[in-house]
Structures are given as structure tokens and as C-alpha cells.
Amino acid sequence: MVKRDTAVYSRQAKFVRGLLFVFMLVVALLTLYPIIYVFFGSFKENKELLVGGVNIFPETFVIQNYIDAWEQADFATYTKNSLFLGITIMLFSLILSSMAGYVFARKKFRGKELIYGLFVAFMFINVGSVSLRPLFELAIGLHMNTSLWSVVLISAGGGQATSIFLVRGYMNTIPKELDEAAKIDGCTFFQTFYMILLPVLKPILATVALLSFRGGWNEYILPLVFTMTTPEQRPLTVGVNMLKNAGDGAAAWNIMFAGATIAIVPMLLIYICSSRYFIEGLTAGAVKG
Amino acid sequence: MSAQSKTAVSPTRKRSLKQKIARVRAEGGFAAALMLAPSVFLLLVTSVYPFLWVFRYVAYDYNGMTSYYVGAHNFTRMLQDATFWESVLHTFEYAALKVVFIIPLALIMAVLMSRKIMGSGIFRGIYFMPTIISAAVSSMVFTFIFAAYNGVLNAVLRAAGLISQNINWLGDENVAMWSVIIVAIWGGFGNYMIYFMSGMSSISNDVYESARIDGANGMQIFWKITLPMLSPMLKIILMLAITGAFKDYESIMVLTQGGPNNRTQVMFLYIYQLIFGTNVKNPQIGYGTVLSLMAAVIVGAVTGIYLLLARKLDDVM
Numbered sequence: 001m002v003k004r005d006t007a008v009y010s011r012q013a014k015f016v017r018g019l020l021f022v023f024m025l026v027v028a029l030l031t032l033y034p035i036i037y038v039f040f041g042s043f044k045e046n047k048e049l050l051v052g053g054v055n056i057f058p059e060t061f062v063i064q065n066y067i068d069a070w071e072q073a074d075f076a077t078y079t080k081n082s083l084f085l086g087i088t089i090m091l092f093s094l095i096l097s098s099m100a101g102y103v104f105a106r107k108k109f110r111g112k113e114l115i116y117g118l119f120v121a122f123m124f125i126n127v128g129s130v131s132l133r134p135l136f137e138l139a140i141g142l143h144m145n146t147s148l149w150s151v152v153l154i155s156a157g158g159g160q161a162t163s164i165f166l167v168r169g170y171m172n173t174i175p176k177e178l179d180e181a182a183k184i185d186g187c188t189f190f191q192t193f194y195m196i197l198l199p200v201l202k203p204i205l206a207t208v209a210l211l212s213f214r215g216g217w218n219e220y221i222l223p224l225v226f227t228m229t230t231p232e233q234r235p236l237t238v239g240v241n242m243l244k245n246a247g248d249g250a251a252a253w254n255i256m257f258a259g260a261t262i263a264i265v266p267m268l269l270i271y272i273c274s275s276r277y278f279i280e281g282l283t284a285g286a287v288k289g
Numbered sequence: 290m291s292a293q294s295k296t297a298v299s300p301t302r303k304r305s306l307k308q309k310i311a312r313v314r315a316e317g318g319f320a321a322a323l324m325l326a327p328s329v330f331l332l333l334v335t336s337v338y339p340f341l342w343v344f345r346y347v348a349y350d351y352n353g354m355t356s357y358y359v360g361a362h363n364f365t366r367m368l369q370d371a372t373f374w375e376s377v378l379h380t381f382e383y384a385a386l387k388v389v390f391i392i393p394l395a396l397i398m399a400v401l402m403s404r405k406i407m408g409s410g411i412f413r414g415i416y417f418m419p420t421i422i423s424a425a426v427s428s429m430v431f432t433f434i435f436a437a438y439n440g441v442l443n444a445v446l447r448a449a450g451l452i453s454q455n456i457n458w459l460g461d462e463n464v465a466m467w468s469v470i471i472v473a474i475w476g477g478f479g480n481y482m483i484y485f486m487s488g489m490s491s492i493s494n495d496v497y498e499s500a501r502i503d504g505a506n507g508m509q510i511f512w513k514i515t516l517p518m519l520s521p522m523l524k525i526i527l528m529l530a531i532t533g534a535f536k537d538y539e540s541i542m543v544l545t546q547g548g549p550n551n552r553t554q555v556m557f558l559y560i561y562q563l564i565f566g567t568n569v570k571n572p573q574i575g576y577g578t579v580l581s582l583m584a585a586v587i588v589g590a591v592t593g594i595y596l597l598l599a600r601k602l603d604d605v606m
Contacts, residue, residue: 016507021406027398028415031475035418037441038430052439054448100328107321115329122336126536126588129561130581131339133574138334157335160328189317190324218423220539225565237425241543244429253433263426271421275414278421282480283487 035264042066042257049253065258073255075262077232078239082217082263084148085155085235089216090209092156093163097208098201100160101167102193106179119161132225139226146230151223152216159215163208166281170204171197207281210274217267236263343578351575363579373580376547376554377587382466383541383555384534387473392530395478399485400511413486417479424476428543431472435459435544459545462552469541469553476540477533481526488522489515524599531595535588556584 036056041049042065044058069075104116135154139145174197182192198205220237227233234242240259243252271278313319347363349356367373398416402409419427434442435458446452458468492515500510516523538558541547547554547562564577 017404017406020401020404021408024398024401024406024409024412028412031415031419031479034427034430034434034475035422037434041433050439052436052441052444054441054444096328096331099324103321103325107317109318109321115325118337119328119332122332122340125336125340125585127340127343127581127585128536128557129538130343130564130574130577131336133564133577134339134342135335138338153331154335157331160331164328189320192317193324214421218425220423220425221542221561228565237423241425241429244432256429257433260426260430264422267421267423268418271418272414275417279413279417279483282483 035268038257038260038264042254042261044254044257046252046254049257065254066262069255069258069262073243073252073259074231074239075236075259078234078236078259079262081148081223081233082235082237085151085219085223086213086217088149088152089155089159089219090213092152093160093208093212093215094205096156096160097163097167098198098205099193100164101171102197104164105168105171106176107189119164123161129221129225132222136225145226146233148223148226148233151219151226155216155219155222156212159212163212166204166208167201170201174200203277204281206274207277210270210277211281213270214267214278343581346575346578347582349575350573352571353574356575359575363576366576367579367583372551372554373556373559375551376556376559377584379466379551379553380535380555380557380587383469383473383537383553384531386466386470387477387534387537388527388530390470391474391478391481392527394474395481396485398478398482399489400515402482402486403489413482416482419476420480422476424540425543427476428472428540431468431475432459432544435468460549462549465545465549465553469544472540472544473534473537481530484526484529485519485522488519488526491522492518528592528595528599532588532592535591556580556587560584 040056040058043061043063044065045060045062046065048059104112132154135150136145139147139150142150144150178196178200179192182196187195217235218237219235220241223233223235224238224241227238231239231242236259240256240263243256243259346356348358348360350359350362402413434440437443437455437457437460440458442458443452443455446456456464459465496514496518497510500514505513536557538555538561541553541555541558542561545553547558560577560580563573563580565572
């Protein structure tokens with residue numbers, strides 16, 4: 001189809017397409033630049049970083065930045081915490097949204113519209129960061145303020161609405177006959193969900209998993225507030241920025257570059273392997289929302 | 290309670306209640322309630338409770354330890370707080386600039402993607418990439434790029450002969466807002482591009498083909514077909530972009546912390562600093578709740594006015 005199209009284009013149209021291609025390429029390079037810059041910068045020696053200059057590639061590749069970041073600057077701990085946040089928030093989101101999405105899509109009960117409306121309303125009601133204060137005090141009351149579990153629960157709770165809508169929307173496209181057949185075969189309400197629908201939901205659950213893992217891995221202000229006094233609980237986003245605010249930050253550019261790369265690259269690799277699910281999730285969410 | 294007392298009087302009622310319970314169980318009512326409960330519980334704790342909590346300290350001075358009643362003082366203080374109202378202005382400035390640049394750029398890129406020029410799949414993946422990365426980390430990377438003395442942006446501009454003196458991208462009051470906007474555009478245009486693409490994919494191909502047969506060129510097709518047919522979607526995307534821009538503060542927090550001299554201070558960042566900031570000795574939580582409600586009202590009013598204008602435009606067109 002595309003090939004036949006190009007054959008029909010006149011020379012002028014070809015020229016226009018060429019120009020557009022160059023424009024797209026320039027925008028792509030500008031978009032990629034900060035990522036490339038920090039990736040290759042993380043292999044530069046600190047003195048090269050501090051001098052600056054326009055070179056993208058390091059004069060000499062050094063791996064020492066990563067060793068220093070990992071061993072001296074606690075990035076091993078930060079990475080572990082980021083992984084913990086990403087994975088647990090993902091698991092919570094999967095469990096919460098698949099169950100709630102199923103109930104909202106398949107069960108009729110009094111007050112359903114009201115509860116559903118509450119979920120929608122609190123997607124839009126936003127009083128900003130002030131809402132972290134009562135949650136922080138609540139966590140102190142429950143002796144959870146030094147545990148990352150409170151970050152997990154707040155992040156999963158705050159982000160669950162979108163995932164529920166995604167699951168519910170997808171569930172609505174699955175014929176109800178499937179449930180009925182399962183019921184006739186003797187499945188209970190939960191068994192129908194667990195044995196019949198969950199396997200069918202795999203594509204949308206993959207999207208939910210990716211979006212929520214990204215959410216947990218990239219969470220910043222929430223863990224920042226909850227780890228003010230507990231440096232050993234900090235995830236990468238907080239740890240790397242703390243290093244920058246630590247005053248004589250100029251001395252540690254190399255470690256910050258390595259830290260930023262550690263925070264960026266795993267997410268990027270996941271994205272490269274599964275960009276389709278990310279983009280589908282976004283468009284499905286946009287249409288439903 | 291009432292059901293119990295009634296069942297004690299009449300045995301027939303008792304049976305019907307038992308039957309009711311049996312029926313609900315057979316239909317999976319209890320299972321459904323159990324499955325929905327965790328989500329509802331977290332919604333109540335993480336969203337509803339904090340929202341109601343905000344009203345509790347509106348009339349109090351509260352530093353996290355002790356609180357005492359101050360009546361309307363928080364409100365009158367807000368009216369006189371020049372920093373707050375400046376931050377409101379900056380929020381409008383930031384949101385307007387961000388939307389004015391990001392929406393046309395996203396639309397242009399979406400249209401280009403739809404033309405299936407060589408490599409558009411890869412380009413789409415690249416444009417969307419910044420939204421995958423933590424805004425806090427990418428903003429930190431930008432502080433290195435923007436650094437006044439050894440930053441790469443100044444180095445490139447000097448090498449190209451475009452500037453003779455280093456620009457203090459984040460420290461100069463005339464430039465800092467633009468730097469913040471650049472990062473916001475970089476981090477967000479791919480997101481809106483995908484929204485536009487999904488809107489455009491619902492426009493039937495037949496419309497384009499018949500327009501082409503009638504001899505319409507690319508520009509005519511865009512203005513006469515794509516844009517009008519996209520307008521319902523465009524309105525939603527614009528609303529998301531505007532409300533989103535009003536709530537941004539994470540990236541600014543990392544880039545400038547509201548500086549220099551409050552030049553990039555936006556309202557939600559100012560509130561954050563009042564409550565959690567390290568540069569204030571006493572957190573001013575009571576005052577922060579009043580400002581938060583004001584900010585929510587401002588965002589709500591902007592959304593309302595936008596929806597009204599969008600409807601008016603519908604009537605005109």
C-alpha cells in the first residue's frame with residue numbers, strides 16, 4: 001500500500017516528504033538528546049564533566065562512576081527500593097483493578113453508580129500535595145511512616161482509578177455468554193473471574209502492569225516526603241536528587257550521571273520491549289476518560 | 290437491626306430474609322462485595338479522607354505538632370500574600386505557554402505520523418519516550434544541560450556562534466520560565482501526540498480519499514477535514530492539557546525550586562514548600578490548606594470557563 005503510494009507521488013511531493021522526514025528526524029534527535037547525553041556522560045571522568053564542552057562521547061570510557069555510585073553513594077539500596085516500589089505497586093494495581101473492574105463490569109447492585117461516581121470524581125478533585133500531610137500523619141499513627149509499604153498503598157490507591165477503568169472497559173468488550181456458560185458449568189462468581197476471565201484479560205493486564213510499574217518506579221514527591229528522615233528507604237528518584245541538593249554537588253557530577261542513568265535505563269529497556277502496550281493503554285484510557 | 294427485630298416478630302419474614310441471603314450468595318453478591326472492598330477501602334483512605342481532612346485545619350494555625358484557632362486569619366493572610374498571588378500568575382503564565390506550544394507541536398507530529406513517512410513507527414516510539422522517564426530524574430538531567438558555566442547547551446550555542454556570553458538558563462529571571470517550559474514541552478508532547486493520533490484514527494479513510502480525488506492538497510485536507518473532524522477530540526485533549534499544566538510542579542521543583550527570586554514559583558509548588566519545604570522552619574499547614582482549596586477553586590474555575598467557551602464555539606461553528 002505504502003510502496004504503491006510513493007510510486008504515484010510527483011517529484012515535488014517527494015521533495016516535500018523529504019523535508020518532512022528531516023523535520024521529524026530533527027525533533028527525534030532533540031527528544032533523544034538528553035537521554036544520550038546522560039548515558040554517555042555517565043562514562044566520563046568527573047573532570048571532563050566539570051569542564052563541559054560539546055562532546056557527547058567520553059574521552060576515555062570509565063566504569064568507575066558506577067562502582068562509586070553503587071558502593072559509596074548507596075545506589076544499590078536506592079535501586080533495591082525502586083524495584084520494590086515498582087514491583088509491589090504493580091502487583092497491588094493488578095489485583096485491585098482486575099477485581100474491581102470485574103465487579104463494575106459484571107455485577108449489578110444497588111449503589112454501584114454512586115461508588116463508580118466516587119472513583120471518577122476523585123480523579124478530578126485535586127487539592128495537590130496538601131493531601132500527603134494527613135496520610136503522613138495517619139502513617140505515623142499506624143507506625144508505618146518509616147515503611148515503604150505506606151508509599152505502596154498510597155501510590156496504588158491514588159492510581160487505581162485509571163487501571164479500573166481500563167479493565168472495566170476491556171471487560172465490556174468480552175461477551176457475557178462466556179460468564180453464563182461458566183455459571184452453567186458450576187463456576188461461582190469468583191471462579192468465573194479467576195478461571196475464565198483472568199486469562200482473557202491478559203492484554204489489558206499487561207498494560208496495567210506496565211503503567212503501574214512505571215508509576216511506582218518514577219514516583220518522586222510521595223517517597224520524598226515519606227523518606228525525609230530515613231535515607232535507607234529512598235528510591236532512585238529521591239536519592240539522585242538528594243545528591244544534587246547536598247550542597248557541594250559540583251564535585252559529584254559523575255555519580256549523579258551514573259545514578260540518573262541507573263534510574264532511566266531499566267525503564268527504557270522495558271519500554272523498548274513493550275511500547276505497544278504503553279501506547280495502547282494511553283489511547284484506551286484517553287477514550288474512556 | 291430493624292430486620293432482626295422484625296424477623297423476631299414474624300417467622301415468614303425471617304424465611305424471606307434467609308432466602309434473600311441465600312439468593313445474594315448464589316449470585317455471588319458476597320464475593321463481589323469482597324472483591325470490591327480493597328479498592329473502595331483504599332479510595333476512602335487515600336482520596337476521600339485527605340480531602341475531608343483539608344477542611345479541618347482551614348481556620349487553624351497548625352505546625353504539625355500544635356494547632357490553635359485563628360478564625361479567618363488564614364483567609365485574610367492569603368488575600369495579602371503577594372507571593373501566593375504571584376505564584377497564581379506564574380501558574381497561568383506557565384500553563385498558557387506550555388499549552389500554546391505543546392498542542393500545535395503534538396498535532397503537527399500526529400499529522401506527520403499519519404502520513405506514514407519512512408520510519409514513522411520508530412519516530413513515534415522516540416517522541417513518546419520522555420513520558421516513560423521519571424520527570425524528577427529527567428529534570429535533574431536538564432539542570433546539567435542548562436548549567437550556566439559547564440552546561441552543554443551554552444557550549445553548543447557558543448560553538449555555533451549564536452551567543453557570546455553564557456546564559457544562566459535557570460538563574461536568570463528573564464529566562465528561567467522559558468527553560469521550565471522547554472522541559473515541560475520535551476516531557477509531554479509525545480503524550481498529546483498519541484492522543485491526537487488515536488483521535489485521527491477514528492476519521493474514516495474514505496473522507497480523505499474523496500477529498501484527494503476532488504483535488505485537495507495536504508494543507509486543505511488538514512484545515513478542512515482533519516481539524517474539523519478532530520474538534521470533539523481536540524476539546525477533550527485541550528482540557529486535559531490545560532488542567533494538567535495547572536497541576537504541574539514536580540519538574541519545576543527539581544529545576545528551579547521556584548526561583549530565581551520566585552520567578553518560576555507556581556501555586557502548587559508554593560503550597561508544597563509551605564507544608565513540607567526544608568527552607569521554612571515551621572510548616573504552615575493550616576495556611577496551606579486554605580491555599581490548596583483556593584488553588585482547587587482556581588483550577589475548577591478555569592476548567593468551567595473552558596468548557597463554557599468550548600460550548601459557545603460549538604454554537605458559532
